[in-house]
Amino acid sequence: MSLLSRFCWRKILPKTLGIFNMNANGCGISAFHCQNFSTMDRKNLIKKEIIFQGRFCITKNDFNIVLGTHGINSHFTKIGSLHYSTDSKENSNPKVKKPDYEITKKKEINDPKQETNSSEPEPVSMTKRIQIVVGIVAIWGVIYFIIKYLKSKEEITKREEQVSQIDIGAKDYELIDHLGQKRTKADFMGQWLLLYFGFTHCPDICPEELEKMAEIIDLVDKDKSVPDILPIFISVDPERDTPEVVKNYIAEFHKKFVGLTGTKEQVKQAAKTFRVYFSAGPRDEDNDYIVDHTIVMYLMNPAGNFVDYYGSRGVATPDIVSGIKKNMKNYKRLHG
Known part of the structure; x- marks a missing residue:
């Protein structure tokens, strides 16, 4: 003072x-x-x-x-x-x-400072800021996945249209199953099919491919998120492969197998429908012969259209199973 x-x-x-x-x-x-x-x-x-x-x-x-x-x-x-x-x-x-x-x-x-501060807006809390940021990210995430889904669906539709133009299994056919019943394309509509062309007297390749098919069927049917698949064996040796012979042959691989055979003309027409080449080789002293044919598995959808094929013997079974499941799910996305 x-x-x-x-x-x-x-x-x-x-x-x-x-x-x-x-x-x-x-x-x-x-x-x-x-x-x-x-x-x-x-x-x-x-x-x-x-x-x-x-x-x-x-x-x-x-x-x-x-x-x-x-x-x-x-x-x-x-x-x-x-x-x-x-x-x-x-x-x-x-x-x-x-x-x-x-x-x-x-x-x-x-x-005056208090009056000035009271007129200013209250600052946004950190929690509210985080909520706003999370909300914006969530909205953009939803938009991204919607766009991605629509784009993926468009690509699947485009591929299906392109594949459907491939003339494989498009025409009707008539064969005899391993129980002696007449079968046509219409009998298998509404089911996923895995087809293989071969003959019962095949020494090595056909048995190996049918064993591979049996494993594929078990793996696909084990997954309940996808529909079951029906394996079909079509003979390219109508002269020796009668319905009875085919029945005994497919029973060695899987109980779900359906075996198909027929007359020479019927088998020839079916092979042409699926663009499969086959030709009987020269006969030996025992009148035995080998049939040269296309080694391929065809995947057909419930609409009776060709979807995919697995022709290389070097393709691993898990890869084939994964491809089949993917095609099944894509089909469901488009057709329910």
């Missing part, structure tokens, strides 16, 4: 109370005007922290002068106020009766 403040606090304030105009550093009095107050008034003023509606404030800790025309600093809390007459005649005479005053109820002075 400066010497001037001490002097005012100890000497001037007990007797008089006036209006001060101070400079920014709180030192130096440019003007002074005082009014007399009683001892009780001084005690009340000193006891309580009061900001006057005039041009100064008095606190119990210090003697502070408030600058400005109105003398109210926003950093102070207004507890009370002194109302006094500002008439020039009354103020010119220090001996005039005491000014009327009253202590008003406590009021808070609004902080």
Whole structure:
């Protein structure tokens, strides 16, 4: 506390109370005007922290002068106020009766910073930001998968249209099954088929391919997410492969096998329908011969259309199974 403040606090304030105009550093009095107050008034003023509606404030800790025309600093809390007459005649005479005053109820002075902050929007919490980001990512993810699904479906449709134009198994045929029953293409509609052309007197290749087919059938049927598949063996040796011979032959590989044979003309027509080449070789002394033929498996869908073929003996069984399942699922996506 400066010497001037001490002097005012100890000497001037007990007797008089006036209006001060101070400079920014709180030192130096440019003007002074005082009014007399009683001892009780001084005690009340000193006891309580009061900001006057005039041009100064008095606190119990210090003697502070408030600058400005109105003398109210926003950093102070207004507890009370002194109302006094500002008439020039009354103020010119220090001996005039005491000014009327009253202590008003406590009021808070609004902080301009607080008002400014209240008008600003509340900041978004981190949790809400994360939720917004997650929502945007989820929406874009859904859009991405929809586009991907539609594009994939379009590609599958396009491929099916291209494959359906391949004239494999498109025409009707008529053969005799291993039970002696006449069979046509219509009898197998609505089922997935895996066809193989061979003959029962084949020494090695045909047995190997039929064993491979039996394994494929078991693996496909084991997966309940895809439909079952029916294996069909079509003989290219009608002269020796009667229905009875075919029945005994296919029983060695899988119980689901359906064996088909027929007359030379019927077998020739069926082979032509599936674009399979076959030709009987020269006979030996025992009238035995080998039939040269196309080594291929055909996959046919329930609509009776060609879907895929597996012609290389080097293709692994799991790869064939995977290809069959994929084609089945694609067909379901398009046709339900």
